[in-house]
Amino acid sequence: MSLRILEIxxxxxxxxxxxxxxxxxxxxxxxxxxxxxxxxLIDIIEYCFGREQCHVSDGIIxxxxxxxxxxxxxxxxxxxxxxxxxxxxxxxxxxxxYAVGADLRMPEAVAWExxxxxxxxxxxxxSSVGIAENQTTVPEGQTRKPISANIRHALMFCIQDQDExxxxxILFHRQGEPYLPQTIKDVLPYFLGAIDEDxxxxxxxxxxxxxxxxxxxxxADERKQxxxxxxxxxxDIFREAQSVGLLPPGQPxxxxxxxxxxxxxxxxxxxxPVPADSTEPIAVLRRERSAxxxxxxxxxxxxxxxxxxxxxxxxxxREADEQRGRLATLGLIAKGDxxxxxxxxxxxxHVPSVAEMNETLSGIDEQLSQVRREVPRLQEAxxxxxxxxxxxxxxxxxxQGQMDALAKQDEAFRTExxxxxxxxxxxxxxxxxxxxxxPPPIALVSVDEVEAARKRVAALEKxxxxxxxxxxxxxxxxxxxxFMTRDSEKLDLEHSGSRLRLDIRQLAVIADTLDGPVPLFxxxxxxxxxxxxxxxxxxxxxxxxxxxxxxxxxxxxxxxxQAHYPAEQDRDGDISVLPDADREAVFxxxxxxxxxxxxxxxxxxxxxxxxxxxRDQWFADAVVARWRGDGLVPERWIDARR
Amino acid sequence: xxxAWSERSIEDQSLFNPVFxxxxxxxACRGYQEGDGAARALPLAHCFLILPIVxxxxxxxxxxxxxxxxTTWITSHPEHIGDFADRSRELVYATREAIQLGCAQxxxxxxxxxxxxxxxxxxxxxxxxxxxTVDIRDCYEAARFVGRxxxxxxxxxxxxxxxxxxx
Numbered sequence: 001m002s003l004r005i006l007e008i009x010x011x012x013x014x015x016x017x018x019x020x021x022x023x024x025x026x027x028x029x030x031x032x033x034x035x036x037x038x039x040x041l042i043d044i045i046e047y048c049f050g051r052e053q054c055h056v057s058d059g060i061i062x063x064x065x066x067x068x069x070x071x072x073x074x075x076x077x078x079x080x081x082x083x084x085x086x087x088x089x090x091x092x093x094x095x096x097x098y099a100v101g102a103d104l105r106m107p108e109a110v111a112w113e114x115x116x117x118x119x120x121x122x123x124x125x126x127s128s129v130g131i132a133e134n135q136t137t138v139p140e141g142q143t144r145k146p147i148s149a150n151i152r153h154a155l156m157f158c159i160q161d162q163d164e165x166x167x168x169x170i171l172f173h174r175q176g177e178p179y180l181p182q183t184i185k186d187v188l189p190y191f192l193g194a195i196d197e198d199x200x201x202x203x204x205x206x207x208x209x210x211x212x213x214x215x216x217x218x219x220a221d222e223r224k225q226x227x228x229x230x231x232x233x234x235x236d237i238f239r240e241a242q243s244v245g246l247l248p249p250g251q252p253x254x255x256x257x258x259x260x261x262x263x264x265x266x267x268x269x270x271x272x273p274v275p276a277d278s279t280e281p282i283a284v285l286r287r288e289r290s291a292x293x294x295x296x297x298x299x300x301x302x303x304x305x306x307x308x309x310x311x312x313x314x315x316x317x318r319e320a321d322e323q324r325g326r327l328a329t330l331g332l333i334a335k336g337d338x339x340x341x342x343x344x345x346x347x348x349x350h351v352p353s354v355a356e357m358n359e360t361l362s363g364i365d366e367q368l369s370q371v372r373r374e375v376p377r378l379q380e381a382x383x384x385x386x387x388x389x390x391x392x393x394x395x396x397x398x399x400q401g402q403m404d405a406l407a408k409q410d411e412a413f414r415t416e417x418x419x420x421x422x423x424x425x426x427x428x429x430x431x432x433x434x435x436x437x438x439p440p441p442i443a444l445v446s447v448d449e450v451e452a453a454r455k456r457v458a459a460l461e462k463x464x465x466x467x468x469x470x471x472x473x474x475x476x477x478x479x480x481x482x483f484m485t486r487d488s489e490k491l492d493l494e495h496s497g498s499r500l501r502l503d504i505r506q507l508a509v510i511a512d513t514l515d516g517p518v519p520l521f522x523x524x525x526x527x528x529x530x531x532x533x534x535x536x537x538x539x540x541x542x543x544x545x546x547x548x549x550x551x552x553x554x555x556x557x558x559x560x561x562q563a564h565y566p567a568e569q570d571r572d573g574d575i576s577v578l579p580d581a582d583r584e585a586v587f588x589x590x591x592x593x594x595x596x597x598x599x600x601x602x603x604x605x606x607x608x609x610x611x612x613x614x615r616d617q618w619f620a621d622a623v624v625a626r627w628r629g630d631g632l633v634p635e636r637w638i639d640a641r642r
Numbered sequence: 643x644x645x646a647w648s649e650r651s652i653e654d655q656s657l658f659n660p661v662f663x664x665x666x667x668x669x670a671c672r673g674y675q676e677g678d679g680a681a682r683a684l685p686l687a688h689c690f691l692i693l694p695i696v697x698x699x700x701x702x703x704x705x706x707x708x709x710x711x712x713t714t715w716i717t718s719h720p721e722h723i724g725d726f727a728d729r730s731r732e733l734v735y736a737t738r739e740a741i742q743l744g745c746a747q748x749x750x751x752x753x754x755x756x757x758x759x760x761x762x763x764x765x766x767x768x769x770x771x772x773x774x775t776v777d778i779r780d781c782y783e784a785a786r787f788v789g790r791x792x793x794x795x796x797x798x799x800x801x802x803x804x805x806x807x808x809x
Contacts, residue, residue, distance in 0.1 A: 077803065098713065099796065100803040113795045120717040124804070321775060323656035328773040330661050334762070338746040351660060351742050352647035360647075360655045 002553030007071040025602040032627025038609035050121030078104035125151040130550035136186040149187040194473035206460040483539035526563035554605040573613025644735040664744035673789020683756025694730040
């Protein structure tokens with residue numbers, strides 16, 4: 001979405017509005033004398049775009065203005081943002097008013113309450129200009145934190161104030177402030193489109209895939225480890241198990257099979273075989289004990305099932321309670337059914353009838369009562385089972401007592417007990433052996449799967465590779481250089497005709513001449529500096545617009561003609577007083593801006609403030625304000641307060 | 643158009659029933675008038691925001707206090723706004739139905755381009771029933787809060803646009 005400025009204004013303490021309306025696309029020129037507020041427009045834009053401090057210089061504007069306001073077109077509607085002028089010497093004020101609407105106009109007077117926090121402006125504009133979630137990449141070995149490009153950064157490519165446009169050292173807005181050159185270098189690749197919009201998502205995905213790969217590899221390693229475990233140890237344990245009859249006799253099978261047999265050993269069912277005729281009473285007791293234990297297991301399982309049924313029924317009852325609670329409001333209906341529409345009076349309404357709704361309520365009531373009946377029955381069954389469980393446990397105890405008693409008498413039983421002890425010891429050894437085995441892999445991992453995961457990771461790594469970005473960036477900068485070179489033929493500059501390019505490391509325009517590269521700061525004279533600034537920014541915006549990049553679709557030049565027509569020479573904007581060469585240069589500069597703005601219309605807006613006021617028709621048509629005498633702050637506001 | 647009663651699921655019938663929804667709207671309208679001498683009507687467009695906010699458990703439990711401006715809260719909680727437009731579209735008919743029923747019962751009244759509480763009196767208001775669950779009371783509380791919280795001086799389109807509902 002392209003963000004353009006429709007109107008910039010100030011509200012006086014008398015509540016009145018004084019504003020300048022801009023052409024929604026193409027060139028808009030504000031021409032006028034010094035100190036009429038032309039340059040302050042930039043500070044007002046920045047302040048309304050959420051800059052923390054108000055940089056409008058102390059003077060008439062700061063003294064006579066209560067609110068600054070700006071009306072924007074964001075493609076799908078209009079946005080109005082107003083910020084209260086902080087009373088000098090203060091430089092910040094928390095009051096913001098924000099409004100959105102399709103047909104929004106600049107309010108004629110201050111009739112609003114602040115409704116937004118200052119930092120929220122940034123969030124809102126960042127998303128309305130279409131800046132996707134992004135993060136700059138910091139090359140390895142550098143310590144700064146990655147940042148995400150936002151509207152504040154985008155604005156650095158949309159504005160050239162009067163000290164910047166003719167600077168030999170500074171190409172971008174606010175480049176002179178500490179740390180900002182690095183920031184510009186970091187965010188420019190994103191705005192140019194060299195960084196993949198999906199980079200963040202790919203990075204997250206890469207993390208996930210890497211984790212998956214590690215998991216697969218670990219599983220594969222474990223499997224290998226398991227295979228490497230000494231088969232001898234497994235065999236030893238297997239033989240021990242055989243020796244007490246836990247496993248059938250014979251040659252130990254392969255390790256996998258041996259392990260699963262060991263795991264399958266069930267201590268309850270395994271009883272040491274005892275000759276049937278030796279001690280009949282003990283055998284009977286032992287059979288009884290096995291039966292009791294099996295029964296106990298069954299009872300416990302049944303109890304568990306019933307309890308889970310109870311849980312489910314409980315949550316259903318809660319849910320049904322909520323539904324009944326909301327429907328119970330039906331009882332409040334006093335006036336019968338709705339037969340006409342309250343909004344339009346039409347009889348064609350489809351509000352459900354009370355009878356219908358009541359039917360649902362009674363349905364739920366019925367379900368609820370069934371649930372309630374069900375629960376006690378479950379409880380009854382439960383208590384029955386608990387009684388049974390206790391009975392079985394008592395029987396088991398009695399059985400054990402009888403066996404103990406018999407054991408005291410029976411010598412043969414002692415052997416059996418020895419056997420039990422040995423069995424228990426071997427069971428313990430088996431359990432320990434199985435426990436100390438590495439856990440079996442959750443799923444079998446094939447070599448193919450690991451390989452496929454590795455390939456996915458490699459592909460993603462390539463996607464987030466900074467070198468990829470660098471390549472794309474170089475190609476984009478080449479194309480932008482092409483635009484600059486082409487447009488430069490329309491101006492008379494020192495290195496016109498040479499290949500021009502934008503160097504993002506030096507943040508400078510460079511002309512490749514036969515004698516080697518010449519950066520902007522080594523070129524002489526203000527007219528070159530202004531010329532190359534204009535060329536560079538027009539080329540950048542040509543790219544931004546062609547590629548629908550999320551940079552606001554306006555470009556603001558403050559006094560591009562200053563090298564030829566400085567403020568002190570201003571004669572009501574008339575440039576005929578200038579020498580021919582200077583007049584020609586000013587004409588060419590404006591004509592270039594006009595042509596590019598026309599070419600990129602209707603999606604681009606070029607705003608220029610200047611002293612110069614050319615007589616040509618196309619120039620006059622582009623003038624949206626002539627500030628001679630009255631400026632942004634009307635004389636009568638000032639007079640009224642004297 | 644809302645489906646006929648018999649074609650709705652039992653959950654839709656009970657959880658979004660027009661009587662309960664109408665009471666929520668009435669509560670929100672009363673909230674909107676609180677602390678306001680002019681006792682103004684809740685703008686019709688805002689009426690359609692009440693149910694999607696109040697009946698969504700996640701959003702309801704994330705609501706701040708009156709000290710936080712609605713506009714500010716919206717910008718800092720994109721996770722609740724993401725699917726808000728879809729949810730509010732789904733509840734448009736429920737809201738409309740609730741307004742119709744509410745007006746017929748004189749719980750609500752259409753006034754100008756907004757909705758006010760109707761002449762019917764409840765004591766207490768919103769009514770309390772023995773069957774009320776914690777959820778139900780939370781919904782009434784949230785409805786009153788949202789009513790008080792909705793900005794009164796802003797353009798309606800500003801709030802709608804920030805919530806992702808088209809202007």
